[in-house]
Amino acid sequence: PDNVRVSYGTAGFRGNASGMEYVFFRMGMLAALRSKLKEAAIGVMVTASHNPEHDNGVKLIDPQGEMLAQSWESLATALANVTNDQLIEQLKQIIDSQKIPLSNTSFTISVHIGLTVHGPSSLSLSRAVLDGASAFGATCHDHGLLTTPQLHYILACYNGGDIKVDEEHYYQNYASAFKALLNVVSLFTSPVTVDCANGVGAAKLTKLAERIGANIIDIVVYNDGQSGKLNENCGADYVKVQQRAPAGLNMEPFHRYASFDGDADRLIYYTLDSDCNFILLDGDKIAALFATYIRDNLKKASINLRLGIIQTAYANGNSTNFLINQQNIEIACTPTGVKYLHEKALTFDIGVYFEANGHGTVSFSLFYLKRLQKGESGSHDNSQISKLKLFLDIINQTVGDAMCDLLAVEAILQDKNWSVKEWYRIYTELPNRQAKVQVADRRIIETGDAERKVILPSMLQPAIDELVRKYPSGRSFVRPSGTEDVVRVYAEANTQENADDLAQQVSLAVYNIGGGV
Ligand SMILES: CC(=O)N[C@H]1[C@@H](OP(=O)(O)O)O[C@H](CO)[C@@H](O)[C@@H]1O
Numbered sequence: 001p002d003n004v005r006v007s008y009g010t011a012g013f014r015g016n017a018s019g020m021e022y023v024f025f026r027m028g029m030l031a032a033l034r035s036k037l038k039e040a041a042i043g044v045m046v047t048a049s050h051n052p053e054h055d056n057g058v059k060l061i062d063p064q065g066e067m068l069a070q071s072w073e074s075l076a077t078a079l080a081n082v083t084n085d086q087l088i089e090q091l092k093q094i095i096d097s098q099k100i101p102l103s104n105t106s107f108t109i110s111v112h113i114g115l116t117v118h119g120p121s122s123l124s125l126s127r128a129v130l131d132g133a134s135a136f137g138a139t140c141h142d143h144g145l146l147t148t149p150q151l152h153y154i155l156a157c158y159n160g161g162d163i164k165v166d167e168e169h170y171y172q173n174y175a176s177a178f179k180a181l182l183n184v185v186s187l188f189t190s191p192v193t194v195d196c197a198n199g200v201g202a203a204k205l206t207k208l209a210e211r212i213g214a215n216i217i218d219i220v221v222y223n224d225g226q227s228g229k230l231n232e233n234c235g236a237d238y239v240k241v242q243q244r245a246p247a248g249l250n251m252e253p254f255h256r257y258a259s260f261d262g263d264a265d266r267l268i269y270y271t272l273d274s275d276c277n278f279i280l281l282d283g284d285k286i287a288a289l290f291a292t293y294i295r296d297n298l299k300k301a302s303i304n305l306r307l308g309i310i311q312t313a314y315a316n317g318n319s320t321n322f323l324i325n326q327q328n329i330e331i332a333c334t335p336t337g338v339k340y341l342h343e344k345a346l347t348f349d350i351g352v353y354f355e356a357n358g359h360g361t362v363s364f365s366l367f368y369l370k371r372l373q374k375g376e377s378g379s380h381d382n383s384q385i386s387k388l389k390l391f392l393d394i395i396n397q398t399v400g401d402a403m404c405d406l407l408a409v410e411a412i413l414q415d416k417n418w419s420v421k422e423w424y425r426i427y428t429e430l431p432n433r434q435a436k437v438q439v440a441d442r443r444i445i446e447t448g449d450a451e452r453k454v455i456l457p458s459m460l461q462p463a464i465d466e467l468v469r470k471y472p473s474g475r476s477f478v479r480p481s482g483t484e485d486v487v488r489v490y491a492e493a494n495t496q497e498n499a500d501d502l503a504q505q506v507s508l509a510v511y512n513i514g515g516g517v
């Protein structure tokens with residue numbers, strides 16, 4: 001369409017589903033070209049993740065199950081934005097610039113596709129992807145409904161040589177890993193209630209729980225899509241941003257509750273304290289739990305490795321303080337978007353990365369695996385080492401995976417004999433608030449220092465600094481969203497009232513200086 005520009009944002013193309021077929025069709029083509037170049041299968045996921053039901057989105061998955069290489073994002077954007085009569089020329093340009101050996105027929109192009117919603121728009125959009133890929137002669141593997149992390153997992157296995165891999169393989173793998181770990185740790189007592197955002201996660205989690213067995217883990221699925229709408233007043237994003245339970249959920253103090261987002265790549269926990277205050281255990285707290293658990297076990301096994309936690313500017317200030325000052329764990333900060341965190345995580349022997357919103361996982365280097373093996377044959381404590389190995393097996397290293405992360409949290413709490421209370425008490429969050437501001441063109445806002453400072457418009461950062469100074473423990477930053485047409489504002493301070501106030505003042509500054517509408 002004229003005057004419509006789309007871009008491969010924080011996590012692919014996303015927007016209102018109607019009229020987006022051309023983008024999906026072209027992404028099918030691009031996936032086929034990338035498969036040809038890499039001589040490996042490429043994945044295409046059709047999902048709007050945590051967005052409302054009327055939206056949809058598409059993202060590409062690289063051969064090892066990782067996000068599409070950043071160097072190809074601009075190719076995706078260019079291809080999506082040309083007019084139909086420029087399409088062939090644009091494809092030729094990509095083929096030439098990337099030296100894609102189209103005439104080499106020794107490798108069959110292979111594209112795997114999954115989707116998170118079975119509605120008419122999703123089906124026609126995934127059809128468009130298949131048509132685009134087929135136009136380049138791709139062999140297409142249509143997996144139907146999957147969570148996003150399941151497709152990442154399947155792709156990594158497929159390219160690793162297991163060409164028969166399917167969804168069932170995923171359940172068997174993680175169910176047996178979880179059971180193996182629980183043989184080392186103890187048995188389960190209390191249930192965990194999981195809000196699946198009325199999305200694909202409900203059916204998938206039910207299957208995983210069945211494979212594990214009700215005697216081992218007691219998962220109560222809430223918001224399974226039977227009545228409510230996808231991501232409406234529920235799901236990980238709602239709970240995190242609103243700092244309240246999904247609508248209609250009756251909570252009891254100290255019970256464990258969790259929420260997935262619509263494509264089940266985000267996980268957050270929450271509970272009530274004895275005064276019925278809502279307590280959130282977000283991505284920062286999951287990261288802290290994982291990292292301290294791994295670190296403690298490494299210590300007991302006398303293995304010395306470089307462990308790091310990767311956060312974004314959205315990480316709560318007190319989580320950063322706790323990790324650096326009390327736990328002595330190395331921290332890195334990257335811009336928003338899992339691809340940046342993932343990349344940074346790989347620079348550590350063990351990289352624990354989470355966005356505050358609950359998207360994250362752990363990456364283990366080959367060096368780590370070798371050290372575990374060496375530790376096993378040496379004089380180290382074998383029980384710690386086998387525990388570390390089993391823990392590694394329940395992690396989906398390709399991408400943040402709500403189901404695997406849930407199993408990992410549950411296993412750690414069991415092993416430590418912790419209730420949710422001991423977990424949330426490791427540190428207390430600074431009160432915080434997120435807000436959104438509509439501006440005429442959010443691209444005029446440029447940021448630096450991992451998005452913690454505004455560079456342009458030049459008057460904005462001094463204005464934010466001045467406001468922040470007024471609030472004890474104040475911190476605030478703004479950045480243009482990569483998935484919505486808004487500028488996001490984050491603020492934290494010593495009290496909720498101050499955090500709310502600061503967020504509002506900074507929003508006003510963005511509105512005034514950034515061309516609010
Ligand atoms: C504050 C926030 O949660 N931002 C989210 C959101 O990106 P934005 O660029 O902020 O719209 O969606 C991304 C994709 O899911 C996720 O990676 C990111 O963390």
Ligand SMILES: [Mg+2]
Pocket residue numbers: 049050261262263264265266
């Ligand atoms: Mg998601």
